[in-house]
Each structure stands twice: as C-alpha cells, then as structure tokens.
Amino acid sequence: PQTLTVCAGCTAEPAALRFADLQAALNQATARHIIPIGHGAYTGNFIVYRDLTLRHAGVDVSRLDAAQAIDVRAILQASSASLLEQQQALTLTQSGGLTGRVLTVHSFAPWGDTIAPARDVTVHMQDLTVRHGMSRMGGGIFNLGHLSLERMTLNANVAVNAYGSDGAVAVQAKGGAIYNDGLLTIVRSTLSGNQSEYLGGAIYNSTVIS
Numbered sequence: 347p348q349t350l351t352v353c354a355g356c357t358a359e360p361a362a363l364r365f366a367d368l369q370a371a372l373n374q375a376t377a378r379h380i381i382p383i384g385h386g387a388y389t390g391n392f393i394v395y396r397d398l399t400l401r402h403a404g405v406d407v408s409r410l411d412a413a414q415a416i417d418v419r420a421i422l423q424a425s426s427a428s429l430l431e432q433q434q435a436l437t438l439t440q441s442g443g444l445t446g447r448v449l450t451v452h453s454f455a456p457w458g459d460t461i462a463p464a465r466d467v468t469v470h471m472q473d474l475t476v477r478h479g480m481s482r483m484g485g486g487i488f489n490l491g492h493l494s495l496e497r498m499t500l501n502a503n504v505a506v507n508a509y510g511s512d513g514a515v516a517v518q519a520k521g522g523a524i525y526n527d528g529l530l531t532i533v534r535s536t537l538s539g540n541q542s543e544y545l546g547g548a549i550y551n552s553t554v555i556s
Contacts, residue, residue: 354386484525521550
C-alpha cells in the first residue's frame, strides 16, 4: 500500500505525498493507504471516509536531547483550548459554540438524489492521541464504520447536552470519548478524563464492541 506522510509545520508537497494538513492527506488518500503522522498537534474536525491506516510516524531517537524536553506525541484535537476553557465559552442552553468532535469515521453512499453517511469503511488507528473534542455524540470520535484502536490515548473529550429555554434537556449527550454505531475494536488503549453530561462518559455503544 502507498504511504502518505503528515508532518506538523513542514512544507507540504502533495506530489511527494507529504502534507502539513491532516484532512488534505485524508482527502488525497485512496483505499488501503497508510498515513504516518509526525509528532505535533493537528487541529480540526477530521473525517475519515476511506479504508485507511492512521499511525504515529515514529521518532528518530538519535535526534533527541536529554537536556531539552520534547513532546513526541502525535495529537489530533478539535481545539487547542482545554475542556474548561471550551465549557466556559458555551451559551446557557449550550446551543452553540461547540468545537465539534475530533474524528468522524464513515463512508459515503448514494441516497436518492444525494449522498449520505454509510458504514462501508474500515479504519485502523495506532499510537495516536485524540483530545479536546466537544460534541453532542462522541466528543472524541463518532464511528459508523469498522474502527480499530490500538495503543491509542483518548483524553479530555466531552459530550454535552443541549438545553431548552426552560432548562430541560433537549438533546442528550452520548459518548464523551467515543460514540459507536458501527464495529469497534479497542486494544491496549487508554480512555481517561472524558466526560458526558448524559450517557457514556467514555463510550456510548449502540452496536458491536470488542
């Protein structure tokens, strides 16, 4: 399979399959491509809609300096702001101001005279961090396809309710870290510090998880 590289702050060369923008790489990739992601933070509301593998690109340890600390994580985030900062910016009814989830996994299929999200997609993710997502359903990840997470960290994501003018819950929050409506496999991964205001502080699952 072909490899597309993503690196924070580098000069993008699409012809050489090197990207600074993760979504640009996801859009360029075709089925069964591998996308190694270099250390750094990548901010956005990313959509994976093809059969892909996303993994940490690894670190050249010979270039590390014991006297200078460096964060070697490859971080996917919806915002650089902390959850507390995001929550403080919400309106009273929480009807606006959401940063959105970090990652959505689904394919697209014809539906009448348009296209709609579908389940026919398989995505593997390895050794990445997902954080700072805020959504109604799946603060970190919303999965409609076949998703496997290996050695992943999902930290500090939140699902929030929407409230009516009378203070009653109008839309229930589900899945602080993950909302799963597909097939989900989790191996040797850490889910911590995630929250939901209604159901599933870590995971809200409506189908199959292993």
